[in-house]
Amino acid sequence: MVGIHGHADAARLAVLALHALQHRGQEGAGVATWDGAAMRCHRGRGLVGEVFGPTDLAPLAGAVAIGHVRYSTAGGDALRNIQPLVVRSRAGQVAIAHNGNLVNAQRLRQDLEARGSIFNSSADTEVVLHLLAASAQETFVNRLVEALYQVEGAYSMVLLAEGRLVAVRDPWGFRPLVLGRLGEAWVVASESCALDLLGARLIREVEAGEMIIIDAQGLQSLQPLPRRPRRACVFEQIYFARPDSVVFGRPVYGWRHELGRRLAEEHPVAADVVIPVPDSGLPGALGYAEQSRLPFQLGLLRSHYVGRTFIEPSQQIRDLGVKLKLSPVREVLAGRRVVVVDDSLVRGTTARKIVRMLRDQGAAEVHLRITAPPTTGGCFYGVDTPDRDALLAARMSPAQIGAWLEADSLGYLSLEGLRAVQGEDRGRYCEACFSGDYPVRPGAEGPAQQLPLFVPGA
Ligand code: AMP
Numbered sequence: 001m002v003g004i005h006g007h008a009d010a011a012r013l014a015v016l017a018l019h020a021l022q023h024r025g026q027e028g029a030g031v032a033t034w035d036g037a038a039m040r041c042h043r044g045r046g047l048v049g050e051v052f053g054p055t056d057l058a059p060l061a062g063a064v065a066i067g068h069v070r071y072s073t074a075g076g077d078a079l080r081n082i083q084p085l086v087v088r089s090r091a092g093q094v095a096i097a098h099n100g101n102l103v104n105a106q107r108l109r110q111d112l113e114a115r116g117s118i119f120n121s122s123a124d125t126e127v128v129l130h131l132l133a134a135s136a137q138e139t140f141v142n143r144l145v146e147a148l149y150q151v152e153g154a155y156s157m158v159l160l161a162e163g164r165l166v167a168v169r170d171p172w173g174f175r176p177l178v179l180g181r182l183g184e185a186w187v188v189a190s191e192s193c194a195l196d197l198l199g200a201r202l203i204r205e206v207e208a209g210e211m212i213i214i215d216a217q218g219l220q221s222l223q224p225l226p227r228r229p230r231r232a233c234v235f236e237q238i239y240f241a242r243p244d245s246v247v248f249g250r251p252v253y254g255w256r257h258e259l260g261r262r263l264a265e266e267h268p269v270a271a272d273v274v275i276p277v278p279d280s281g282l283p284g285a286l287g288y289a290e291q292s293r294l295p296f297q298l299g300l301l302r303s304h305y306v307g308r309t310f311i312e313p314s315q316q317i318r319d320l321g322v323k324l325k326l327s328p329v330r331e332v333l334a335g336r337r338v339v340v341v342d343d344s345l346v347r348g349t350t351a352r353k354i355v356r357m358l359r360d361q362g363a364a365e366v367h368l369r370i371t372a373p374p375t376t377g378g379c380f381y382g383v384d385t386p387d388r389d390a391l392l393a394a395r396m397s398p399a400q401i402g403a404w405l406e407a408d409s410l411g412y413l414s415l416e417g418l419r420a421v422q423g424e425d426r427g428r429y430c431e432a433c434f435s436g437d438y439p440v441r442p443g444a445e446g447p448a449q450q451l452p453l454f455v456p457g458a
Pocket of ligand 1: 342343346349385
């Protein structure tokens with residue numbers, strides 16, 4: 001997700017930024033701009049490079065743009081769900097892009113539909129547009145605050161409202177969002193790697209519960225939402241974010257490296273070589289190898305021409321996908337006792353195939369190490385996880401999982417180890433998928449207490 005304000009080439013910058021954020025969603029992409037009089041939007045299914053051909057940018061005139069890459073956790077991957085969602089309403093012309101998942105969207109939608117709202121998509125994000133339009137407040141910002149008082153859950157959002165760029169992060173701070181500067185232009189993005197690509201300077205995170213409004217007058221920061229305990233998604237650090245990003249104020253690469261070191265302390269093993277599952281297991285494997293003083297080698301190569309196997313629809317295609325994506329290097333593996341490091345084990349599809357693949361290449365022993373605790377629960381806040389009964393760790397002990405994977409041993413990082421890496425932010429992360437401690441459950445009501453004093457003229 002990205003927002004640009006005050007640059008003559010806003011749409012082009014937005015598309016470039018989406019390339020840097022491609023790992024956050026591969027199902028669809030879109031950009032909306034405001035040219036001073038009208039909203040323009042181009043969206044499509046597929047990767048950014050597939051959606052934006054050479055002629056698609058020309059119509060996207062204007063100095064303000066927002067963009068999004070889609071990874072569906074609510075609403076499916078139909079074209080109508082691809083963001084930004086754009087509407088013309090009594091709140092004006094509005095485009096919205098959202099990262100996260102609203103836990104009370106279904107109930108809000110039912111209420112709105114009962115009052116006559118007609119929804120155009122099945123995405124949870126659309127309720128915010130309906131609430132905006134239904135608000136009796138006079139200014140756009142106050143309408144938005146009123147809408148956000150009714151939603152609950154995870155949202156980092158950018159909105160484009162007739163030349164004004166609004167960036168907002170939910171009070172828990174589940175999903176990341178950063179603010180940067182490119183000359184006189186402002187940039188907001190899910191991750192700092194998008195700023196780096198544009199040559200923009202990282203200024204700071206958008207704070208949890210903060211709303212930033214950027215218009216011709218400059219930047220205004222409000223804290224209109226009720227305070228909550230901070231619960232940044234720990235899985236961003238473990239897997240989701242790109243390792244060259246700074247997320248929640250900490251460089252991701254260093255985080256993952258440290259997870260690997262801890263894992264080596266917790267689960268050492270006599271072995272000849274440490275290999276990563278590329279790309280996501282790489283920094284963790286380096287940390288593991290360094291701490292255990294074992295050689296680090298590339299025992300698996302990744303093809304960059306096939307998509308992520310995880311999000312393929314059927315088990316059969318997923319199984320094939322692992323082979324399409326990863327190829328073993330016999331020279332590194334034959335006759336060796338191998339430690340293979342990955343960031344997470346969800347259904348175990350990837351790991352089971354990998355163990356078999358390594359043995360087929362002559363590995364003498366295969367020891368699997370995971371730089372996260374067992375995934376025992378699903379996510380309600382924007383990470384796509386299968387139903388609980390498809391989660392290996394929800395129904396088997398680590399020893400049983402190791403046996404099922406046919407590994408010689410399996411070691412997960414402990415929850416305590418994960419917390420140690422959090423350092424001074426310990427206790428400020430959402431770890432619900434590992435601990436079962438969910439900050440807010442599906443169906444929870446929005447804050448709905450007294451609305452704050454609104455900002456006159458905002
Ligand atoms: P699985 O094969 O189901 O055990 O999935 C684990 C693999 O998928 C690991 O290699 C992870 O890097 C990756 N992974 C974990 N969670 C997700 C997710 N939510 N979306 C996409 N990939 C994921």
